[in-house]
Amino acid sequence: MKTNYDLVVIGGGSAGLAAAISAYDHGIKDILLLEAEAHLGGILLQCIHNGFGLHEFKEQLTGPEYAERFANQLIERKIEYKTDTLVLEIKEDKTVIYSNKEDGLVEVKAQAIILATGCLERTRGAINTPGDRPSGVITAGLAQKYLNIDGYLVGKRVFILGSGDIGLIMARRMTLEGAKVLGVAEIMPYSNGLNRNIVQCLHDFNIPLYLSHTVTNIIGKDKLEKVVIAKVDENFNPIKGTEKEFQVDTLLLSVGLIPLNGLLDKVNVPTHPRTRGALVSQNLETMKEGIFSCGNVLHVHDLVDFVTKEGRKAGYGAATYLKGKMHKKGRRIITRNKSGVSYVVPYYIDVENILDNLVELNFRVTKPFEKTRLIVKLDDKEIKNIFKLHMLPSEMESVLIEKEILMNSNAKEITLEIKEG
Amino acid sequence: MYDILIIGGGVIGCFIARELAKYQAKIILLEKNNDVCSETSNANSAIIHSGYDPLPNTLKARLNVLSNPLFDQVCKDLDVSFIRNGSLTIALNEEEVETLYELKERAKVNGVEVEILDKEEVLKREPNLSDKVLKALYAPTCAIINPFELTIGLMENAMDNGVELALNSKVVAIAYKDNYFTVTCENNKTYQTKTIINAAGVYADEVAALINDTSFKIKARKGSYFVLDHFDNNFVKHTLFRVPTSKGKGVVITPTTHYNYLIGPSSDFIDAKDDTSTEKEVLDAVKERANSIIEKIPYNQVIRTFSGLRAVSNTDDFIIDYSIVNKQFINVAGIQSPGLAASCGIANMVRDLVLKLHPYEMNPKFNPKRRKMIKLSRMSLEERNNLIKENPTFGRIVCRCEKVSEGEIIDCIRRNAGANSVKGVKKRVRPGFGKCQGTFCQPHVVKILARELNIKEHEVVYDNLGSYLIKYQTKLGEKSED
Ligand SMILES: Cc1cc2nc3c(=O)[nH]c(=O)nc-3n(C[C@H](O)[C@H](O)[C@H](O)COP(=O)(O)OP(=O)(O)OC[C@H]3O[C@@H](n4cnc5c(N)ncnc54)[C@H](O)[C@@H]3O)c2cc1C
């Protein structure tokens, strides 16, 4: 059995697939991709609605169709991959330990690693919803998997907590399967989902959206019987007297996603307190040389097209590293988020190793903004001042910075902030 | 006709079943839920207390102190996770320091080894503690145990030695005639038995009332917790107690045998004995008390909250005796904390009460060991690969968070007192206990259960009968029952 590879890619979702393909196209042929589930494609396999690929292919594809195109590209290139194979551990010296039925428990040595393990859904425990603990309380993504992959509907009378996209998509999907969705409660005064999903998944089906509301009690001994929601004040505390009850057999939770980067624990790679992804350069290299991270494990994305793009960047970065073309690390410009911006990826710009003429900074805003300006500064010097008509926390934003500006500046920091008015 | 019928499959009922399996008697245990270890034994602090705390001369004190040293052997025989980590009882002010010295005296009377440590030593042992700590009482014999593994292991071993188990069997009536009892369950099944042991937890008074024994009352006192993920094995090493005083209740911060951390419990009497809900205000108060001993608790690592019910009798002590109505009926009631820590001694005491009634012969074939659990996590690379070669299902890791293989799940289903639900699998081998709380592994666990139990996937329950996870099948156009 082969136990040495130039590159090991962990995760065969959109990020991992794009990363492996791009590394290959940049000249790295000795690649192994490892995927825990039985099929390549990741979370997309359960997203059977369409709307994927508008940026990539200028076409509307379903999730599985989008995934298939990339899986085929991988197979055409004869890149080695293993499914039903879970990576258990990465060691400091880039040893990757995986397990499956055929090979058993195996240690492979990699020269570079790309981590593309995606994310997990926040659960009831993570948000501390009080009440009983019956069956019938389930994350929206899991309900989606049961419905779209295994063919099971988890319930017939449904309430949804959280207006994340997966919850909204499931509101429509379960309605089409004959379930009654009684409403969606969102603790923020605005929705966390894409606007088109609010319209197409809620409004079109007359499903009420309760903004500034949360679930305050879950009732049912073995099976869910009832949920109680209430309005919340500015500090997100429930307001007494505003309770509403819903008789339901299912509560779907769509309350956020968390990067699944437990594999980094043993490698001592620092993570970002806000995104919980690794701190990376513009080449998506973590603070540990030769280990790269992309896709939802780096920061949670809402559009797969951007995940693909990020995966490619990581593949390009890893290929450059493997060919010995990365320069010694020199000056860094740290990215900073100021008022109105909740985080920026990458965490720093590795100035000696800017591979393209433009450096892309991705960011999210802290709340909805209308008719504002995005200001980018290198230390105190303003380098961009861009008018923005709309910005929403649910939609990832990006700004491009010219390589030249970065190379010719001595700045230590690059800051992004939103100016109203 | 049974010789002995035990009501209740918590740690107490199961321990008694396993103890009596050492004798030549025909024994059955009835449990109202779909699995053993489904009520209080499933929701507690999992501490084998050293025994300095209960008032001297109570059954609580005597049985706790007597039981504590017996757990090493029991856990070895039953392959149960058990760690002697020692406890530190923390004093933050002068009044609390005074209480520490009182507790030290009490420890002496109870016969428990303790030591008072000064601030410097305490902080050396537990660097994350608040530096407001003045002193602490150190009890080296305090230990942590996995209560699911213990209770289930006891039942499995009891069954290996011939004890029968009937699940989903809630006892609703008991008649006595011609020197034997007829016990009727809600499912209409009846059992005849010479002796009954009432180990029904918070419901022990209701079960006793079925033979008109109303000599005691049980009230439920709820305790709620936070569970943290295993983010750092050195966050807290000892079991930490805050001294309870006139001014405030105590609190516990403790590692579990799998290096999760428990923070709790609250303590409030409640009316409904099946109310294990959690409340925000109560948990907020737990947080506040916990923060007094460790200021920086990473609450972003909380993966779950839960509550358990203490069975508090009107004597405030354990009640372990023949019923005043009928000597063939033995009450094991009011088993609140330290019930888990005293469970060995309780089982021994009940055994003596039974043998006094009927001096059963020893069972020469009794085997105290259950077959070792297959735990990949404690095997070397080579051992694992040999196992996978023999049985490839051990190569397929189903639970990403706790790294549990398909083979381990199959094994826990096939044992005596084996898992028959998603929660049953979780209690035995942990998939669903981790950060994802089952969102990745649940569909796989459902498939494995369906295959092993030879039922349809949509018939797999989460826990009790009727707690279906996936109700309606869409693909084949065939719908399951509403
Ligand atoms: C439930 C859900 C619904 C979404 N719906 C939409 C949508 O409708 N439209 C849209 O544009 N975007 C959607 N997105 C966003 C976007 O499609 C995803 O963010 C994107 O597909 C993520 O790609 P990824 O490769 O980063 O992660 P994933 O697709 O999650 O892939 C990660 C892969 O890594 C594997 N893996 C994890 N750990 C290990 C390990 N230790 N060893 C081996 N393999 C491992 C996983 O099995 C998985 O296949 C959705 C995201 C989610 C989570």
Ligand SMILES: Cc1cc2nc3c(=O)[nH]c(=O)nc-3n(C[C@H](O)[C@H](O)[C@H](O)COP(=O)(O)OP(=O)(O)OC[C@H]3O[C@@H](n4cnc5c(N)ncnc54)[C@H](O)[C@@H]3O)c2cc1C
């Ligand atoms: C918050 C909390 C923290 C605790 N911490 C600790 C600790 O750290 N250390 C310690 O030593 N102790 C602790 N305890 C106490 C310990 O958990 C209990 O003493 C012990 O679990 C009691 O076991 P049991 O078998 O008596 O009760 P249970 O586990 O409740 O078992 C009783 C069983 O009887 C069944 N039953 C009831 N009625 C019927 C019926 N009519 N027919 C059939 N079956 C019936 C129930 O379904 C149940 O399964 C704690 C308790 C609580 C609540």
